[in-house]
Amino acid sequence: MTTDPSGDERLWADLRLVFDAVDPVPADVLAVARGALALRTLDAELARLVADSALDLLVSVRDDGPGRLVTFESDTLTIEVQVSHTGAHRHLVGQLVPPTPARVTVESPSGSIEVDADELGRFSASPVPAGPVRLACLRSSEQVTVTSWLTI
Amino acid sequence: MLAVGRYGAAVQTDDVDGLTGRATSAAVSDLVDRALNGDEAAWNEIVDRYAGLVWSVVRGFRLDHAAASDVAQTVWLRLVQGMDTLRDPNRLAGWLATTARRECLRTLRGAGRELPSDDLLDRAGSAPAATAPEQHLLREEYQRELWRAVASLPDRCQILLRTMAYDPDHSYAQISAALAMPVGSIGPTRARCLTKLRELLERGATSQGGRLDDH
Numbered sequence: 001m002t003t004d005p006s007g008d009e010r011l012w013a014d015l016r017l018v019f020d021a022v023d024p025v026p027a028d029v030l031a032v033a034r035g036a037l038a039l040r041t042l043d044a045e046l047a048r049l050v051a052d053s054a055l056d057l058l059v060s061v062r063d064d065g066p067g068r069l070v071t072f073e074s075d076t077l078t079i080e081v082q083v084s085h086t087g088a089h090r091h092l093v094g095q096l097v098p099p100t101p102a103r104v105t106v107e108s109p110s111g112s113i114e115v116d117a118d119e120l121g122r123f124s125a126s127p128v129p130a131g132p133v134r135l136a137c138l139r140s141s142e143q144v145t146v147t148s149w150l151t152i
Numbered sequence: 153m154l155a156v157g158r159y160g161a162a163v164q165t166d167d168v169d170g171l172t173g174r175a176t177s178a179a180v181s182d183l184v185d186r187a188l189n190g191d192e193a194a195w196n197e198i199v200d201r202y203a204g205l206v207w208s209v210v211r212g213f214r215l216d217h218a219a220a221s222d223v224a225q226t227v228w229l230r231l232v233q234g235m236d237t238l239r240d241p242n243r244l245a246g247w248l249a250t251t252a253r254r255e256c257l258r259t260l261r262g263a264g265r266e267l268p269s270d271d272l273l274d275r276a277g278s279a280p281a282a283t284a285p286e287q288h289l290l291r292e293e294y295q296r297e298l299w300r301a302v303a304s305l306p307d308r309c310q311i312l313l314r315t316m317a318y319d320p321d322h323s324y325a326q327i328s329a330a331l332a333m334p335v336g337s338i339g340p341t342r343a344r345c346l347t348k349l350r351e352l353l354e355r356g357a358t359s360q361g362g363r364l365d366d367h
Contacts, residue, residue: 011159011346015317016204018299021289025207026221033203033228037187037195040232054262055254068262083262109225130218132226149229151222151259 032109032132039109044136044144047072047079067091072135072147079135079145083152089127090152096121096137105136128152158294159350180321181241188236199228202248204318209249209330212311213256223255230255245321249330301352309345316342 051071067084078097083090096102099121106113106125109132117123117137135147186194206227210220230251238247290296302310315330316322328335 008159012317014158014295014298015302015313018290018295018302019208019314019317020204021295022299023207023211025203025224026217029207029221029224029228030199030203032225033199034196036228036232037190037192039229040190046233052258052262054258109229131222132229134229146233148233149226151219151226151255152262 035109039107041136041144041146044146045074045076047074047077047135047137047145047147049148049150068152070150074145076143077137077139077145079137079147081135085130085152086127088130090130090133091124091126092128092152093124094122094135096123100139102140103138105138106133107136108133159353180244184235184238184241184244198244201320202245205245205315205320205330206248206252208311208314208318209252210256212315212331213253213260215256215259219259223252223259226255227252243326245319245323246326246329249315249319249326253330253332297353297356301349301356304352305345305348308341309348312338312341313345313349 049070050073051069053069067082070081070083072079072081077100079094080097081092081094083092085091092106094104094117096117099119100117101119102117102121102123104115104117104123104125106115106128108129110129113125113128115123115125130152132149132151134149137145139145180198183194183198187198203224206224207220210224210227213220215223227248231248234247238244290299302313305313312327312331312333315327319326319330324335324338327333327338331338333341
């Protein structure tokens, strides 16, 4: 790395300075980013996002449509969630596969909402604030499955 | 004139700096290792080093400020979840940029908005335009000159230069992942954008009466 402050190096530094002043990284982003390490779940199994209708170019998601459908999958559990919205609020309707009762926690950096999935594995949570969320499912087996974070 | 003199002819280069990488890359994997062991100082250093990159990628999309903040938060939360499975911690910037880009697309489409094109030329728009209210945030005249010039660039150039300015590793591969541009076109595009920026700085200086450079 050059120590010469002239030319390109100075330009990149000045560009950062200008963008930092005009459109800085928001304080809430920095706060959530710094606090993220504490939200690690070391003993839960991770259910990864395997399908998202928002990325399916053939499906046009509209306000009046059924909403966005996302699927998370771990080795032992599949979690299907339909996300719809009214204004800044989101509504989640979910299904656990295989069907099983569970305590489902909808987690966001600002708090969490707990709901129960019935014997058929169905659950719903509403309203959920817009922003990043993940679901933590605690089944009777005491096993905790946590989904990837998703912006809703 | 202030800003023009500041960068001299060196602005117009096609140097290979972007291809050589930086000495920081070795330290990145070390930071990731320490963060995986719960070291908050290491984690905070990762955040400080790359927060600007993530934000610059997100701001290249047509998302409002609140949605952009949500997406940037998600990227950092997801890094914590996936950090132990990073194939190459030295390419952390590329992972962050790619994740940010994908999450932007999900959010744009999931929100029921018009489908954006993947083309960088078409999808720009949130890059802040040069307006008078923003200029008061800049203390020095050379900063205001630079901002006016940057804001007059095509969106594509604004996004590219901003992202490159915030990539501490200066890696073309990472920029390529962030902007979905072929690696081979990054160097030439960067050179064109820098040339254009320099022309704008010169023109701006001329139109303001060619003041003496006080630097």
